Amino acid sequence: MTGSTTRPLAVVTGASSGIGRELAKQFALHDFDVLISAEDDELDDARREIDSYGVTVDAVRADLAKQEGVEELAERVITTDRPVAALAINAGVGANGAFVDVDLQDHLNIVDLNIRSSIHLARRLVPGMVQRHSGRVLFTSSIAGTMPGPFSSVYNASKSFLTSFSQALREELKGSGVTVTALLPGPTDTEFFERANMTDTKLGAGPKDDPADVARQGYDALMAGKDQIIAGSRRNKAQVGAARIAPAPVMAAVHRRMTEPGSAKR
DSSP states (O other), X not given: OOSSOOSOEEEEESTTSHHHHHHHHHHHXXXXXXXXXXSSTHHHHHHHHHHTTTSOXXXXXXXXXXXXXXXXXXXXXXXXXXXXXXXXXXOOOOOXXXXXXXXXXXXXXXXXXXXXXXXXXHHHHHHHHHHHTOXXXXXXXXXXXXXXXXXXXXXXXXXXXXXXXXXXXXHHTTTTTEEEEEXXXXXXXXXXXXXXXXXXXXXXXXXXXXXXXXXXXXXXXXXXXXXXXXXXXXXXXXXXXXXXXXXXXXXXXXXXXXXXXXXXXX
C-alpha cells in the first residue's frame, strides 16, 4: 500500500468479521484506504468485499494476542510510509464461565488481546499522529465494562480498562489535533457469543444489535471527535444508566442472571 493515492488511511484490527469488518466498510464508504488485520481465514473474504468499494485495501494476518503479531502489524503500517488518519483498535475476545473453571490461558489471552495489544499498538502508532497534529483513534470497548461481570469477569474488566484508558488518553492529547473515542456496544449479532461459549446464556440467546448499525454509529462518533458513544439500541443506554447509579453488587447479580452458563433455559 504505497501507491499515489491521496485518500486518507484507516487501520482496523479485528476486521475479518463483526463490528471490525463493518468499521472497515464504513471507512471505505467514506473514501478511506484501509489496512485491515485479523488472524483468521475470514480476513481474505473481508479484503475482497472491501476492495469492491473502489479503495486500496491491504490485509495483515497476525495474532495480536502475541507481541510479535502486534509488531508485525505496526511495521506493516509504518512501512507504507503513509500517515494514519484513523486507527480503530477493535480486536477482542471473551471467555464465558466461572473464573475457577475457565482455563488460565483463556483468561490470559483476553488480557493479552483486549488490553496489552491495544496499549502496544496505540503506543506504536499514536505518536506519529501527535507529531503530525492530526488523527483519530477509536477503541472498541463495551457496555459490559460499566459493571462487574460474573462468568465474564476478566472480559468485563478488560473492557472497563479500555474505556478508562481511552478517556485518559483523550485528556492527555487535548490540543494535539488527535482525538480518542470509545465505542461501547451492547450485545451485537457477531461471532463473539459462539467463540466465547455463551450461546447457552440468556445474553447469548437474547436480542442483539446489527453490527453495521453499531459500526456506523461508532464511525460517526469518531469523525465528530466525541469522547464515547453507547451504540446500538436504547436498552444499552438504559443499562449503562442503571450501572452508573446502582450498587456494584446489584449490577453483579443482574449480570449473573444474563451470563451464567445454562441460563438461556431458565
